[in-house]
Amino acid sequence: MAQSDTAIELGGGFLNVMGTMNGGNAQVGLRLNDRWTLVGEVNAAKGRDCRDCDQLFKDVSALAGVRANWRPRRQVTLFTQILVGGLHSEAEGYAWETTFANNRVVRGELPGRAARRRRHNHDDAPRRPSPADGHPAGYSRPE
Numbered sequence: 001m002a003q004s005d006t007a008i009e010l011g012g013g014f015l016n017v018m019g020t021m022n023g024g025n026a027q028v029g030l031r032l033n034d035r036w037t038l039v040g041e042v043n044a045a046k047g048r049d050c051r052d053c054d055q056l057f058k059d060v061s062a063l064a065g066v067r068a069n070w071r072p073r074r075q076v077t078l079f080t081q082i083l084v085g086g087l088h089s090e091a092e093g094y095a096w097e098t099t100f101a102n103n104r105v106v107r108g109e110l111p112g113r114a115a116r117r118r119r120h121n122h123d124d125a126p127r128r129p130s131p132a133d134g135h136p137a138g139y140s141r142p143e
Contacts, residue, residue: 007031021047021057029067037067039081054092061087 009029023045029037041063063085
């Protein structure tokens with residue numbers, strides 16, 4: 001965004017993560033003085049984490065922090081900022097890949113919330129005892 005001398009700075013942009021996730025961000029800054037600015041930022045992106053991944057991610061993050069400005073000339077502002085915040089990520093499952101120095105690749109997957117819910121509803125559902133289990137017909141568990 002262009003330089004200005006206003007007390008509030010607004011910015012926005014396009015996010016592209018490794019060519020597979022796209023989204024946008026918005027940033028607002030409140031200038032305290034020529035040196036310091038309070039910053040808030042929100043990012044949202046949707047897409048695959050890698051080109052060969054099946055999982056579709058929806059990520060939203062919110063960050064806040066401080067920016068230190070240095071203006072060697074009126075037209076140029078150099079800055080560094082420290083932001084902390086949180087990330088909310090949704091996916092059918094999560095995968096990771098790590099490549100070690102010896103070119104050994106380790107991959108792993110974790111089921112997402114929807115996959116865990118499906119597994120819980122089908123695999124862990126309580127069954128009624130039946131004569132096949134050695135219980136007489138009409139048997140019910142004591143409550």
